[in-house]
Amino acid sequence: MRSLLARTPDELRADFAAAGHAGFRAVQVAHWLYARREREFAAMLNLPRALRMELADEWDTRPLERVAVHEAADGTRKLVLGTRDGARIEAVLIPEGRRQTLCVSSQIGCSLDCSFCATGRMGLGRNLRAEEIVDQALHACEILGASGRTLTHVVFMGMGEPLLNLSNVVQAIRVLTHAEAFALSPKRITVSTAGVVPKLAELGRAVSVRLAVSLHATSDALRDELVPLNRRFPLAKLLEACAAYPIAKRDRLSFEYALLAGVNDSDADAHALARIALEARAKINLIPMNEHPGSPYRRPSEARLDAFLGVLAAAGVGATLRRSRGDDIFAACGQLGALAETQTPPTSVDAASR
Ligand code: SAH
Numbered sequence: 585m586r587s588l589l590a591r592t593p594d595e596l597r598a599d600f601a602a603a604g605h606a607g608f609r610a611v612q613v614a615h616w617l618y619a620r621r622e623r624e625f626a627a628m629l630n631l632p633r634a635l636r637m638e639l640a641d642e643w644d645t646r647p648l649e650r651v652a653v654h655e656a657a658d659g660t661r662k663l664v665l666g667t668r669d670g671a672r673i674e675a676v677l678i679p680e681g682r683r684q685t686l687c688v689s690s691q692i693g694c695s696l697d698c699s700f701c702a703t704g705r706m707g708l709g710r711n712l713r714a715e716e717i718v719d720q721a722l723h724a725c726e727i728l729g730a731s732g733r734t735l736t737h738v739v740f741m742g743m744g745e746p747l748l749n750l751s752n753v754v755q756a757i758r759v760l761t762h763a764e765a766f767a768l769s770p771k772r773i774t775v776s777t778a779g780v781v782p783k784l785a786e787l788g789r790a791v792s793v794r795l796a797v798s799l800h801a802t803s804d805a806l807r808d809e810l811v812p813l814n815r816r817f818p819l820a821k822l823l824e825a826c827a828a829y830p831i832a833k834r835d836r837l838s839f840e841y842a843l844l845a846g847v848n849d850s851d852a853d854a855h856a857l858a859r860i861a862l863e864a865r866a867k868i869n870l871i872p873m874n875e876h877p878g879s880p881y882r883r884p885s886e887a888r889l890d891a892f893l894g895v896l897a898a899a900g901v902g903a904t905l906r907r908s909r910g911d912d913i914f915a916a917c918g919q920l921g922a923l924a925e926t927q928t929p930p931t932s933v934d935a936a937s938r
Pocket of ligand 1: 588698700701702740741742743744745746776777778779796797799839840842843872873874875876917918919
């Protein structure tokens with residue numbers, strides 16, 4: 585069977601035409617799927633019965649099964665989704681005022697093995713297919729729709745390195761931004777990378793989404809240790825690629841910087857970071873280390889966090905401190921996959937019935 589969620593409505597029109605169906609049927613199907621969140625062809629009542637049966641045999645609309653939805657005290661929800669080959673992936677829905685941001689995974693596990701990240705310990709299972717990325721968003725829309733809300737932002741900050749699965753990530757972005765599908769503005773989509781330098785330009789050519797780069801260190805010596813990918817693509821090359829990444833005049837790229845107590849959180853580190861950010865015209869997203877079992881790294885004290893932020897502010901660098909969301913259900917940055925095989929978080933609720 586072919587996967588409907590992997591195709592943009594335009595591609596679907598061509599697919600339908602090639603199969604001898606009228607092109608406008610594809611528009612109807614996309615409307616059922618994305619506007620009404622109806623996955624069953626049998627329920628698409630403005631299609632002829634024979635066509636509904638034919639499409640149901642040809643096209644799969646359910647690549648991921650909803651296994652569980654865990655809700656944190658702060659309203660963050662972690663979606664645990666099952667793939668057809670029996671793997672579990674995670675996506676995180678984060679409410680922020682009127683925003684509803686979905687953090688999606690791009691791979692099962694991750695090959696990069698950043699020293700402070702739980703996902704890296706799993707190693708790489710496989711790349712997610714485009715439909716498996718898109719379906720994380722469709723599940724989120726289904727969950728939000730139940731309470732009359734809609735998805736407003738998508739960030740590729742879940743499990744995996746999106747630039748090592750670029751063609752599927754780009755195809756998923758095309759569906760997410762298509763007017764007849766999710767209709768999200770590309771400005772509301774952020775791709776985060778640990779710095780796969782040769783793929784940065786490719787991303788910039790394919791789509792015009794926002795870019796976040798996981799910096800975490802201002803010297804190659806430390807970055808080699810924290811983000812082993814740095815040994816292949818050192819800081820100078822990474823910053824060069826960032827400078828060449830196409831961004832609109834008043835937009836900025838962001839650098840993510842995980843604050844690890846005693847490792848990269850000194851005033852001197854903050855000054856070095858400020859210099860790099862000013863040079864790159866970037867804003868900084870500070871993420872205090874989200875601790876997880878088996879990791880030696882710790883979150884700095886509140887006083888240290890304030891001091892670090894203070895240095896950046898005094899240097900005129902735009903910086904935010906990402907107060908952690910969803911860490912009581914292991915849904916925070918770098919915690920995805922941490923409990924995959926061991927235990928269930930305490931505040932879990934069963935998967936909402938479809
Ligand atoms: N592979 C991509 C996507 C992951 S995004 C990337 O590296 O950018 C998730 C962000 O959370 C990255 O900046 C990652 O480095 C950071 N992160 C990972 N583990 C963390 C932890 N334990 N605490 C805080 N941030 C963490």
